[in-house]
Amino acid sequence: MKNIRHIFRKEFKSYFISPIAYIVISVFLIIIGWLFFSTFFLEKQANLTKFFSLLPVTFAFIIPAVTMRLFSEEINIGSYELLITLPVSFRDIILGKFLAAVAFVALMLSPTLVYALSTSFLGDLDWGPVIGGYLGAILLGASFSSIGLLASSFTRNQVVAFIIGMAICFSLTLLVDFVLFFIPNFMVDFFQFLSANLHFQNIAKGVIDLRDIMYFVSITFIALYTTHLVIEEKK
Amino acid sequence: MIKIRNLTKYYGDLCAVDDVSFDIKKGEILALLGPNGAGKTTIYRILTGYLKPTSGNIEVMDYNIYEHMMKIKNKIGYLPEAAPIYRDMLVFDYLDFVADIRGISTEKKMKQIRELSELCGLDEVIHMTIDELSKGYKQRVGIAHALMGDPDILVLDEPTVGLDPNQIVETRDIIKRIGKTKTIIYSTHILSEAEATCDRIVVINRGKKVADDTLKGLQDAMNEKSFENIFMKLTRGN
Numbered sequence: 001m002k003n004i005r006h007i008f009r010k011e012f013k014s015y016f017i018s019p020i021a022y023i024v025i026s027v028f029l030i031i032i033g034w035l036f037f038s039t040f041f042l043e044k045q046a047n048l049t050k051f052f053s054l055l056p057v058t059f060a061f062i063i064p065a066v067t068m069r070l071f072s073e074e075i076n077i078g079s080y081e082l083l084i085t086l087p088v089s090f091r092d093i094i095l096g097k098f099l100a101a102v103a104f105v106a107l108m109l110s111p112t113l114v115y116a117l118s119t120s121f122l123g124d125l126d127w128g129p130v131i132g133g134y135l136g137a138i139l140l141g142a143s144f145s146s147i148g149l150l151a152s153s154f155t156r157n158q159v160v161a162f163i164i165g166m167a168i169c170f171s172l173t174l175l176v177d178f179v180l181f182f183i184p185n186f187m188v189d190f191f192q193f194l195s196a197n198l199h200f201q202n203i204a205k206g207v208i209d210l211r212d213i214m215y216f217v218s219i220t221f222i223a224l225y226t227t228h229l230v231i232e233e234k235k
Numbered sequence: 236m237i238k239i240r241n242l243t244k245y246y247g248d249l250c251a252v253d254d255v256s257f258d259i260k261k262g263e264i265l266a267l268l269g270p271n272g273a274g275k276t277t278i279y280r281i282l283t284g285y286l287k288p289t290s291g292n293i294e295v296m297d298y299n300i301y302e303h304m305m306k307i308k309n310k311i312g313y314l315p316e317a318a319p320i321y322r323d324m325l326v327f328d329y330l331d332f333v334a335d336i337r338g339i340s341t342e343k344k345m346k347q348i349r350e351l352s353e354l355c356g357l358d359e360v361i362h363m364t365i366d367e368l369s370k371g372y373k374q375r376v377g378i379a380h381a382l383m384g385d386p387d388i389l390v391l392d393e394p395t396v397g398l399d400p401n402q403i404v405e406t407r408d409i410i411k412r413i414g415k416t417k418t419i420i421y422s423t424h425i426l427s428e429a430e431a432t433c434d435r436i437v438v439i440n441r442g443k444k445v446a447d448d449t450l451k452g453l454q455d456a457m458n459e460k461s462f463e464n465i466f467m468k469l470t471r472g473n
Binding site: 002003006007010013014017018077078079081082084085086087088089235 | 280283284285286287305308309311313315317319320321322323324328332333335336337338380
């Protein structure tokens with residue numbers, strides 16, 4: 001258990017040693033800020049609905065870029081062998097890396113709190129949906145991080161890890177909404193249930209439903225457990 | 236101390252290690268020799284828990300690799316071939332990380348890092364990133380990694396490869412020095428080095444064990460003085 005903390009600290013620190021952290025945070029803030037504020041004053045509404053509706057798609061390609069190196073880089077340079085042969089369990093390695101990615105996502109998200117603050121000066125901001133939105137964003141970020149971590153454990157190539165992770169995250173956010181046009185009626189409920197976007201928007205409305213939370217927790221658990229199976233299989 | 240029994244490992248159809256058995260006694264320095272691709276690294280990887288064997292067993296102080304791998308990992312310090320260490324970390328940060336994982340308390344940690352840094356000659360590079368180091372220094376960081384936490388057993392996969400003659404002598408001295416208190420299993424392609432440091436020699440060829448004796452024993456048994464000739468006879472046809 002103590003080792004989770006050591007792995008976490010090493011991984012979180014190494015984000016900031018390389019330029020990757022600064023690039024990813026900048027890109028995220030530029031894209032989300034531009035998309036959000038380009039129509040913000042036209043709508044004349046003091047809320048962050050638009051911001052939260054943009055998050056799933058943005059996360060779907062930003063988070064795999066955050067997580068792509070977690071295993072791929074280690075497998076590629078061979079430090080994976082050193083890590084595995086140290087007295088630390090797979091569970092601790094996976095959880096340490098996962099939590100480092102989630103902490104990074106939370107940090108990346110934190111400057112956007114300024115949006116909420118500045119919006120509250122402009123009008124009467126309802127804080128319920130904002131709090132729900134950030135809670136949902138962390139859940140969404142955690143489940144996408146676990147998917148990215150899984151993708152990273154498949155391959156030694158970071159680009160491949162990024163594309164696999166992005167493909168899965170995009171499918172969960174967008175594809176399900178598109179698929180709804182083409183599937184028979186009785187299956188709509190099932191596919192809707194798979195949509196990360198739908199569950200996220202529910203929470204972002206300020207309605208905290210256990211089903212939505214369970215959805216993200218399950219995705220995270222399944223992805224982390226599959227990662228465990230993948231690295232166990234590598235032996 | 237270590238009992239290797241009928242160890243076999245297949246990679247798909249390729250048999251890397253074929254029914255190898257031998258023992259390593261406490262305090263012994265054992266040289267595991269063989270041509271490239273003979274299966275030495277595979278044996279190390281199974282012993283250190285990086286790979287699982289197809290069949291067979293390894294016992295380390297009555298712990299076996301199927302049930303007590305974590306306890307075994309605590310006893311073993313491992314230097315893989317070419318010491319593949321995190322590139323972007325500082326040498327100090329890396330040693331600090333390994334010390335944490337090894338469960339060394341904060342008070343003892345600084346003392347241990349200082350000792351290892353001195354033993355392995357890392358003092359002048361301790362605040363550099365590992366990426367900036369020459370091959371010899373990377374190798375020394377790898378040795379410091381293996382020694383961290385004072386493990387009873389050291390597994391060193393070609394610790395002197397790529398080093399200059401001075402560094403080879405230094406590394407050999409380090410091995411001899413730490414070999415007084417520890418059990419060491421290591422491999423090298425420099426036969427004179429094995430001659431100078433080890434107590435016993437195991438030769439592997441194409442996954443099979445072809446010799447297991449002291450150097451003296453091998454010389455007598457094969458009626459041959461030169462270790463090079465003995466090695467070639469044992470591994471001929473490869």
